[in-house]
Amino acid sequence: MFGNLSDRLSDTFKNLRGKGRLSAADIDGTLRDIRRALLEADVSLEVVKEFTGKIRERALGDEVSKALNPAQQVVQIVNDELKAILGGEARKLSFSKNPPTVIMLAGLQGSGKTTLAGKLAKWLKEQNHTPLLVAADLQRPNAVTQLQVLGEKVGVPVFAPEAGNGVGNPVKVSKDAIAFAKKSQYSVVIVDTAGRLGVDEEMMQQARDIRNAVEPDEILFVVDSMLGQDAVNVAKAFHEGVGVSGVVLTKLDGDSRGGAALSVATITGAPILFSSTGEGLDAFEPFYPDRMASRILDMGDIVSLIEKAQQSFDEEESKRLAEKMAKDQFTLQDFLEQMQQIKKMGSMKGILGMLPGVGQMKKQLEEFDEKEITRTEAIIYSMTPLERTQPKVLNGARRMRIARGSGTSVTEVNQLIARFEQAAKMMKTVAKGGMPNIPGANPALMGGGGFSGGKKKIDQKKKGSKSGNPAKRAAENAGLDFGSEKSSGSGSAFGL
Amino acid sequence: MFKFLKRLRRDKPIETPEVIQEVLVAEPVVEVIPEPIAQETRVEAPKPEVQKVEKPKPVEKPAVAVQEVELPKRSLGDGVRSLFSSAIELDDLEDILIRADFGVDAALEISDELKRAANKAGASSDAELRLLLKDLLTKKLTRSDAALNLSDGKLPYVILVVGVNGAGKTTTIGKLSRWLRDGDWNVVLGAADTFRAAAVEQLATWASRADAKLVGPEKEGQDPASVAYQTVELALSTDADIAIIDTAGRLQNKKDLMDELGKIRRAVEKQASIAEVLLVIDSTMGQNALAQAKAFAEVADVTGIVMTKLDGTAKGGILYSLQEQLDLPVKLVGVGEGINDFAFFSPEEFAKGLVAYKQER
Ligand SMILES: Nc1nc2c(ncn2[C@@H]2O[C@H](COP(=O)(O)OP(=O)(O)OP(=O)(O)O)[C@@H](O)[C@H]2O)c(=O)[nH]1
Ligand SMILES: [Mg+2]
Numbered sequence: 124m125f126g127n128l129s130d131r132l133s134d135t136f137k138n139l140r141g142k143g144r145l146s147a148a149d150i151d152g153t154l155r156d157i158r159r160a161l162l163e164a165d166v167s168l169e170v171v172k173e174f175t176g177k178i179r180e181r182a183l184g185d186e187v188s189k190a191l192n193p194a195q196q197v198v199q200i201v202n203d204e205l206k207a208i209l210g211g212e213a214r215k216l217s218f219s220k221n222p223p224t225v226i227m228l229a230g231l232q233g234s235g236k237t238t239l240a241g242k243l244a245k246w247l248k249e250q251n252h253t254p255l256l257v258a259a260d261l262q263r264p265n266a267v268t269q270l271q272v273l274g275e276k277v278g279v280p281v282f283a284p285e286a287g288n289g290v291g292n293p294v295k296v297s298k299d300a301i302a303f304a305k306k307s308q309y310s311v312v313i314v315d316t317a318g319r320l321g322v323d324e325e326m327m328q329q330a331r332d333i334r335n336a337v338e339p340d341e342i343l344f345v346v347d348s349m350l351g352q353d354a355v356n357v358a359k360a361f362h363e364g365v366g367v368s369g370v371v372l373t374k375l376d377g378d379s380r381g382g383a384a385l386s387v388a389t390i391t392g393a394p395i396l397f398s399s400t401g402e403g404l405d406a407f408e409p410f411y412p413d414r415m416a417s418r419i420l421d422m423g424d425i426v427s428l429i430e431k432a433q434q435s436f437d438e439e440e441s442k443r444l445a446e447k448m449a450k451d452q453f454t455l456q457d458f459l460e461q462m463q464q465i466k467k468m469g470s471m472k473g474i475l476g477m478l479p480g481v482g483q484m485k486k487q488l489e490e491f492d493e494k495e496i497t498r499t500e501a502i503i504y505s506m507t508p509l510e511r512t513q514p515k516v517l518n519g520a521r522r523m524r525i526a527r528g529s530g531t532s533v534t535e536v537n538q539l540i541a542r543f544e545q546a547a548k549m550m551k552t553v554a555k556g557g558m559p560n561i562p563g564a565n566p567a568l569m570g571g572g573g574f575s576g577g578k579k580k581i582d583q584k585k586k587g588s589k590s591g592n593p594a595k596r597a598a599e600n601a602g603l604d605f606g607s608e609k610s611s612g613s614g615s616a617f618g619l
Numbered sequence: 620m621f622k623f624l625k626r627l628r629r630d631k632p633i634e635t636p637e638v639i640q641e642v643l644v645a646e647p648v649v650e651v652i653p654e655p656i657a658q659e660t661r662v663e664a665p666k667p668e669v670q671k672v673e674k675p676k677p678v679e680k681p682a683v684a685v686q687e688v689e690l691p692k693r694s695l696g697d698g699v700r701s702l703f704s705s706a707i708e709l710d711d712l713e714d715i716l717i718r719a720d721f722g723v724d725a726a727l728e729i730s731d732e733l734k735r736a737a738n739k740a741g742a743s744s745d746a747e748l749r750l751l752l753k754d755l756l757t758k759k760l761t762r763s764d765a766a767l768n769l770s771d772g773k774l775p776y777v778i779l780v781v782g783v784n785g786a787g788k789t790t791t792i793g794k795l796s797r798w799l800r801d802g803d804w805n806v807v808l809g810a811a812d813t814f815r816a817a818a819v820e821q822l823a824t825w826a827s828r829a830d831a832k833l834v835g836p837e838k839e840g841q842d843p844a845s846v847a848y849q850t851v852e853l854a855l856s857t858d859a860d861i862a863i864i865d866t867a868g869r870l871q872n873k874k875d876l877m878d879e880l881g882k883i884r885r886a887v888e889k890q891a892s893i894a895e896v897l898l899v900i901d902s903t904m905g906q907n908a909l910a911q912a913k914a915f916a917e918v919a920d921v922t923g924i925v926m927t928k929l930d931g932t933a934k935g936g937i938l939y940s941l942q943e944q945l946d947l948p949v950k951l952v953g954v955g956e957g958i959n960d961f962a963f964f965s966p967e968e969f970a971k972g973l974v975a976y977k978q979e980r
Contacts (some may be wrong), residue, residue, distance in 0.1 A: 162717060162722075163722075165905030165907065231903060231928075232787075232928065233785025233928075234785065235784070264793075264824035265821040265824055268817035269817035269818075269820075272817050288824055320931040320932070321931070321932060349905065349907040349908075350905060351720040351906065351907075351933065352718050352719065353720070353931065353932050354905075356932040357932065374784060374870060376872075377783070378870075378910060380906075402784070
């Protein structure tokens with residue numbers, strides 16, 4: 124329905140390409156995109172404002188202006204801040220030293236408390252706890268029955284002295300449950316309460332009374348991940364009205380972007396402990412801040428890619444290369460170094476998998492063979508420094524020597540040199556057209572076609588060698604064969 | 620208010636359609652017992668339209684004898700909270716609408732339109748702006764297809780109720796049943812949520828509160844389509860006016876579960892046409908409600924939307940985009956957990972509530 128943030132940001136970034144620095148206006152443009160993305164993800168406006176304010180402050184600071192790729196750096200900051208809020212003080216459920224540990228569930232109507240109670244009970248039981256479920260939702264028709272059915276399914280007893288449907292006192296039930304749990308030595312008590320609105324004073328008072336009666340070790344605020352702008356109001360009401368020690372996000376198996384997670388975490392300051400991800404009683408897992416951050420931003424794992432790229436690439440080195448390319452001084456030595464950088468990045472396939480919307484490049488990379496790099500290394504290592512910096516001197520005799528020295532064939536040496544020449548040519552083109560502002564600015568990656576322009580030119584060049592020498596032509600075409608043809612002409616400088 | 624056609628009830632069902640005209644003229648509209656409306660209504664409840672239909676609308680050869688009725692008055696009442704805790708500032712309106720879940724685009728659109736309207740009218744005072752906004756929203760929210768389709772005379776009317784988990788489907792059915800019963804309709808409920816624990820029992824509780832008949836699965840986990848089929852069967856055999864089928868909550872991205880709705884539809888259509896497919900949307904939901912409506916409309920041919928939980932702090936602004944983007948009318952609103960906390964959606968009442976002077980509680 125909406126373009127996602129990565130699409131939108133790449134548009135913004137396109138305009139920023141070639142800029143070494145982001146101006147305050149550039150940053151504001153980026154922030155507008157981020158604001159919109161967050162709002163579309165249902166992060167509450169109040170929280171969006173606070174959040175973008177923080178981003179702006181950091182983005183104007185040193186770390187961005189010094190970065191080689193300032194725009195990406197902004198995204199990185201967004202991600203950091205998101206994770207800081209979502210996973211700030213990640214922690215496990217806290218258990219009381221004097222059992223029973225009491226867990227009270229609270230939240231709006233229909234948020235998924237009762238189902239969660241069942242899941243929690245099952246999960247605790249599997250960890251050798253002896254949980255007791257307490258049916259303190261005496262409001263909603265047959266909430267008690269529902270809990271009883273769930274308890275039976277997971278083999279956990281349910282304390283349900285009242286039938287509910289508007290009859291019975293939930294405070295008394297909760298209090299009696301604790302006494303019963305102590306007497307019968309249950310290790311954990313899970314109190315399911317009725318859904319209530321934050322503005323319903325009477326019901327909020329009841330929640331406080333239940334809390335005071337059971338003295339919970341955890342008050343878990345159960346939040347539907349589809350919640351909209353109201354999340355701030357609801358979170359405030361529960362935080363101030365009952366107190367929240369931890370948050371559980373439900374219905375995460377849906378396709379909501381889950382911005383409510385950010386709102387609730389910001390307002391309550393409480394950690395998000397669990398995700399509820401389905402109707403089955405096993406659909407329950409710890410909360411992963413990273414996943415949530417990318418989900419809210421709808422960015423695939425682009426940020427992980429950036430991180431990975433930043434670790435692997437020496438930015439200064441990339442800059443130096445870019446300058447060299449622009450000056451037409453690209454050598455086999457540089458070619459080798461780039462190859463090695465790619466290798467350092469780890470599995471290309473893995474990295475490509477993280478990038479949203481790069482199908483073409485992905486296919487190409489699927490065919491990428493790391494052994495190729497090893498062979499390239501061997502060949503270039505067998506060259507003299509002169510040959511590496513001035514490939515023009517590579518005549519037949521030299522090529523023969525190199526082949527022997529590297530344990531390869533002359534054809535393979537020829538293939539490599541042909542690829543190098545193409546890469547050099549292409550990079551010159553790219554360098555003249557301005558450096559795309561991508562992580563590490565590695566020409567090898569740009570040559571991959573996914574990021575850069577100039578793709579078509581290369582496609583044409585790769586149709587085949589036009590050499591008049593049949594042997595040479597065959598060799599060069601063979602060289603193309605393990606490279607670009609297989610990758611259906613997507614135009615890698617390396618024939619990857 | 621909307622008028623509906625329901626089965627004419629005498630000691631014995633009347634088979635001859637000729638009687639209808641006579642009955643319609645002769646019999647007064649079923650007596651309306653107004654529900655006690657909450658005393659402190661936020662906005663003045665609109666007066667029920669008194670104009671009586673002089674001549675009955677021509678009825679398309681209904682299979683059974685029918686009579687024209689109204690439903691007892693229900694009001695949004697306290698449901699909608701004001702958007703404004705202080706005077707309207709045109710420059711803040713966009714943000715305020717975003718906070719009310721109107722969404723970024725609609726918020727911009729409405730605030731621009733209000734600015735233009737204010738300019739044109741030379742309006743600048745708080746009161747003038749509120750009035751303009753109320754009129755603007757009312758105009759944009761008003762649709763001609765907002766009435767429940769209970770007037771084509773094809774009895775029994777079958778209503779299918781669908782939506783995501785916890786939206787308020789079962790509760791809505793309880794309230795709607797009570798309302799219809801208060802208007803002397805014969806109601807059969809179908810518990811086709813055979814999945815969620817105690818869902819059948821929950822509907823049974825509502826059935827007894829509303830004095831409606833219930834068809835439940837004969838065994839646990841029975842195919843919901845077969846429950847739907849049996850519900851219609853009972854409605855037919857007992858000459859009921861209406862059959863309302865509760866379905867299990869499902870998230871719109873679960874293909875198998877969504878396909879199941881098609882199956883339920885087909886089971887119903889073996890014996891009767893479907894009068895309404897109501898999609899229940901929780902007002903506290905944000906932009907995902909659009910995705911919900913889109914998906915449910917595709918597989919289940921949704922004919923109307925029910926916005927629930929408008930009694931909370933959520934303003935339900937998403938209903939604006941639901942109508943605009945998906946061209947689906949909002950027909951009903953839920954404003955509480957009580958059996959009478961329910962009303963037809965009135966754009967005017969809603970708009971009035973949003974611009975009211977009252978402070979947020
Ligand atoms: N405050 C308020 N609560 C409501 C309203 N409508 C429903 N609820 C509550 O929301 C919760 C869920 O309602 P249900 O009717 O069980 O929802 P459902 O869609 O049938 O749920 P599933 O069948 O579990 O998917 C219950 O606690 C209801 O009491 C409303 O208009 N206002
Ligand atoms: Mg239900």
